[in-house]
Amino acid sequence: MSINRRQFLGLGGAAVAATALVPGLRLIELAQARSPEEAVTSLHRWGLLIDSSKCADGCTSCVSACADENGIQSHGRPATDAQWIRKVTLKDKQTGHVQTLPLMCQHCAEPPCVDVCPTGASFKRADGIVLVDKHICIGCRYCMMACPYKARSFIHEVTTGQKAHAPRGKGTVESCTLCVHKVDRGDGSTACADACKKEGHQAILFGDLKDPSSEISKRLASQPSTQLRADLKLNTGVRYQGI
Amino acid sequence: MRTVNLHRTLTGFMLAAGLILASSSSLAHEKEGHATGVSGRVPMPVHSVNADKGDKCVRPEEVMRRDHMKFILHQRDKTMHEGIRTTQYSLKNCVDCHADAKTGSVLGKDGFCESCHAYAAVKLDCFECHSASREAATAAIPAASPVRAKGSESAKGKKP
Amino acid sequence: MAHVHYLKIEGRSAGFLGLLALLAALIATGVGAALYMEHNGHWVTGMSNQVIWGTPHVFAVFLIVAASGALNVASIASVFGRQLYKPLARLSGLLAIALLAGGLAVLVLDLGRPERLIVAMTYYNFKSIFAWNIILYIGFMGIVAVYLWMMFERRFNDYTKTAGMAAFLWRLTLTTGTGSIFGFLVAREAYNSALLAPMFIILSFAYGLAIFILVLFAATRWTGRPLGDVMVIRLKNLLGVFVASTLYFVVAYHLTNLYMTGKHDLERFILLDGGVYTRLFWIGQVLIGGALPLVLLYTKLGRSRCMISLAAILVIIGGLAQMYVTIIGGQAFPMPLFPGKEASSNFFDGVVAPYTPSLPEILLGVGGIGIALGLTVFAIKILPFLPQSLADADVDPHYKAT
Numbered sequence: 001m002s003i004n005r006r007q008f009l010g011l012g013g014a015a016v017a018a019t020a021l022v023p024g025l026r027l028i029e030l031a032q033a034r035s036p037e038e039a040v041t042s043l044h045r046w047g048l049l050i051d052s053s054k055c056a057d058g059c060t061s062c063v064s065a066c067a068d069e070n071g072i073q074s075h076g077r078p079a080t081d082a083q084w085i086r087k088v089t090l091k092d093k094q095t096g097h098v099q100t101l102p103l104m105c106q107h108c109a110e111p112p113c114v115d116v117c118p119t120g121a122s123f124k125r126a127d128g129i130v131l132v133d134k135h136i137c138i139g140c141r142y143c144m145m146a147c148p149y150k151a152r153s154f155i156h157e158v159t160t161g162q163k164a165h166a167p168r169g170k171g172t173v174e175s176c177t178l179c180v181h182k183v184d185r186g187d188g189s190t191a192c193a194d195a196c197k198k199e200g201h202q203a204i205l206f207g208d209l210k211d212p213s214s215e216i217s218k219r220l221a222s223q224p225s226t227q228l229r230a231d232l233k234l235n236t237g238v239r240y241q242g243i
Numbered sequence: 244m245r246t247v248n249l250h251r252t253l254t255g256f257m258l259a260a261g262l263i264l265a266s267s268s269s270l271a272h273e274k275e276g277h278a279t280g281v282s283g284r285v286p287m288p289v290h291s292v293n294a295d296k297g298d299k300c301v302r303p304e305e306v307m308r309r310d311h312m313k314f315i316l317h318q319r320d321k322t323m324h325e326g327i328r329t330t331q332y333s334l335k336n337c338v339d340c341h342a343d344a345k346t347g348s349v350l351g352k353d354g355f356c357e358s359c360h361a362y363a364a365v366k367l368d369c370f371e372c373h374s375a376s377r378e379a380a381t382a383a384i385p386a387a388s389p390v391r392a393k394g395s396e397s398a399k400g401k402k403p
Numbered sequence: 404m405a406h407v408h409y410l411k412i413e414g415r416s417a418g419f420l421g422l423l424a425l426l427a428a429l430i431a432t433g434v435g436a437a438l439y440m441e442h443n444g445h446w447v448t449g450m451s452n453q454v455i456w457g458t459p460h461v462f463a464v465f466l467i468v469a470a471s472g473a474l475n476v477a478s479i480a481s482v483f484g485r486q487l488y489k490p491l492a493r494l495s496g497l498l499a500i501a502l503l504a505g506g507l508a509v510l511v512l513d514l515g516r517p518e519r520l521i522v523a524m525t526y527y528n529f530k531s532i533f534a535w536n537i538i539l540y541i542g543f544m545g546i547v548a549v550y551l552w553m554m555f556e557r558r559f560n561d562y563t564k565t566a567g568m569a570a571f572l573w574r575l576t577l578t579t580g581t582g583s584i585f586g587f588l589v590a591r592e593a594y595n596s597a598l599l600a601p602m603f604i605i606l607s608f609a610y611g612l613a614i615f616i617l618v619l620f621a622a623t624r625w626t627g628r629p630l631g632d633v634m635v636i637r638l639k640n641l642l643g644v645f646v647a648s649t650l651y652f653v654v655a656y657h658l659t660n661l662y663m664t665g666k667h668d669l670e671r672f673i674l675l676d677g678g679v680y681t682r683l684f685w686i687g688q689v690l691i692g693g694a695l696p697l698v699l700l701y702t703k704l705g706r707s708r709c710m711i712s713l714a715a716i717l718v719i720i721g722g723l724a725q726m727y728v729t730i731i732g733g734q735a736f737p738m739p740l741f742p743g744k745e746a747s748s749n750f751f752d753g754v755v756a757p758y759t760p761s762l763p764e765i766l767l768g769v770g771g772i773g774i775a776l777g778l779t780v781f782a783i784k785i786l787p788f789l790p791q792s793l794a795d796a797d798v799d800p801h802y803k804a805t
Contacts, residue, residue, distance in 0.1 A: 025548040039325035079451035115787040118533035119526040133323045138523050139515015144455045154444035162374045169372030170444045171515030
């Protein structure tokens with residue numbers, strides 16, 4: 001079959017136009033918020049960037065905000081009370097330098113907790129958020145054994161006063177959900193990041209790691225950052241600066 | 244040494260079990276015929292409907308009575324694993340509509356869910372984790388939250 | 404060799420009923436403890452978000468490991484063709500199933516949501532070794548049941564060797580799976596080692612045989628059935644070999660860790676200043692579970708059945724200590740999240756996590772032992788598991804009275 005010059009030019013022009021348009025279409029997809037009927041996709045990968053140098057010693061706003069947002073109550077038993085985010089104080093053994101940082105579920109791309117869960121209740125959503133499906137969690141706590149960050153908590157007692165957007169109950173395991181209910185709503189941030197911003201420290205930044213135009217991606221591209229336990233090669237969604 | 248005939252004992256047990264099962268199932272079938280619940284000690288629950296929410300459930304009554312768990316189970320998997328948060332079959336939506344006008348909850352003696360489940364003697368597991376109260380009753384949500392507009396289309400895709 | 408005659412035990416004496424009553428009481432307290440834990444939530448136990456698996460898991464893993472080891476005696480007969488052990492094969496299979504049932508019961512009753520066991524059996528994540536273990540454990544019970552059936556029914560006796568081989572291979576897979584529960588974890592310094600799977604296999608040999616010897620001695624003595632020295636000496640020597648192998652694996656594990664600077668903190672914790680864990684390691688695991696039994700078994704003391712029984716008991720105590728150090732010590736030691744830095748938080752970062760066994764946990768664990776022994780005692784009454792005689796003349800074709 002032969003093609004004449006006019007047809008060839010027409011096809012070529014169409015191909016060039018398509019190539020020029022497609023990246024633009026993708027950006028439009030990223031820019032629009034997802035509607036509730038649509039399933040999550042791997043077009044986005046949600047993560048956090050935490051700057052330890054901005055984290056203030058003695059401030060626990062992120063911890064209180066998380067507890068408030070998700071209905072986590074203290075029972076006065078620190079060993080068994082759930083903790084989705086915690087402040088860790090680090091002192092360098094050689095130099096004596098002291099710093100603090102918040103530590104929560106790292107939402108790894110290769111989560112050990114997902115690998116070991118016998119029922120598949122611990123799972124990673126397409127957009128990178130690692131969650132526990134408490135409907136099929138049997139409470140075996142193997143994921144807690146497997147997590148290198150001690151991010152998971154087991155609910156050791158009868159729970160009441162749950163928030164409608166954060167169901168949690170006795171006998172199941174839970175951890176930081178990256179405020180998935182806020183993410184799905186399109187709020188664009190997590191409770192801890194909002195609280196830190198409100199306090200004026202701005203140590204926690206939430207964003208889309210796959211969007212090159214997001215602030216988190218720009219900062220990660222231009223400044224050094226690290227993962228906790230980087231040697232495990234888990235490709236965490238939470239990155240740290242200043243440690 | 245006195246021996247026990249294993250065959251006879253087993254046959255006896257199975258006959259007895261079969262008799263018990265047959266009689267209890269026939270009794271149960273008897274009860275089903277009484278829609279007004281005159282037989283039996285537990286009164287049939289009276290379902291109050293919140294008139295301000297409308298007079299129809301998301302599916303017809305006969306369908307919901309038998310199949311509500313089917314919808315709930317299907318929806319929970321879609322919400323958990325795919326982040327699909329349509330409100331038609333969402334548990335939050337059910338609770339918001341069916342919560343008792345006075346107590347604001349679907350549990351309790353006259354609670355919509357608990358009264359029927361207590362009558363049918365089916366364990367209600369959902370509210371060990373899920374909040375049983377209408378969302379307006381839980382004070383912590385800020386007034387400007389788009390989640391307040393339940394079921395309305397303005398709730399979706401709101402960006403700050 | 405003379406035909407072996409198996410006989411149910413009579414089981415009508417006051418002693419037998421008393422034993423059943425005692426085991427029933429243990430089971431009842433275990434189940435009661437489980438209900439208490441399930442109703443109130445795990446905060447009533449010593450387990451926490453730091454020490455996640457506690458005393459119930461120590462007992463459960465011990466019983467599961469011992470279960471696969473208890474099948475050893477039957478495997479030696481069917482797979483390796485040692486005719487001398489053939490009369491013991493039925494009891495060996497029974498004990499394997501009973502111990503596994505006891506261990507699994509403890510594991511299931513400790514779950515946060517035990518009523519969701521059916522979920523565990525229907526939703527499988529095949530990347531999880533736990534999921535594989537569920538299949539391996541249930542399959543093991545089925546395979547050993549078939550193996551026992553081949554042994555019991557005379558017209559199937561020819562298939563005993565095949566069934567025995569299948570059971571042997573399955574149990575090696577099962578114990579590898581159990582060891583890998585810990586061996587596959589990268590998070591904690593004490594685990595994350597390929598050595599744990601074969602080590603658990605060797606541990607199973609020792610624990611299983613120790614329990615088997617005690618059950619055999621008790622069963623033959625309390626029913627007045629003869630048990631000759633030929634059998635006893637064979638079992639004694641076998642136990643000695645297994646205990647020595649266990650010590651070898653412990654040495655290999657710690658020696659390797661000691662060579663790595665990164666693991667020095669862990670080794671100092673276990674071997675030197677870990678408090679209860681150090682004591683349990685040296686006194687419980689090495690001395691009571693290793694050195695003392697070897698002395699009892701290989702010196703002149705080993706001629707006495709009393710001493711052999713004592714050695715078996717010591718091996719079991721040492722085994723429980725070993726499980727405690729591995730499972731609980733491994734969790735108590737802080738995770739190496741920030742190398743080179745001292746970490747502190749209100750979530751027990753950077754410190755040895757506190758843990759004290761609580762009564763409900765201990766009762767649940769002991770209840771598992773009750774289930775295992777109760778099943779055994781009940782089974783030998785209703786089916787002929789025990790040979791009528793294990794006297795020297797009956798078991799050894801070349802026996803000559805001296």
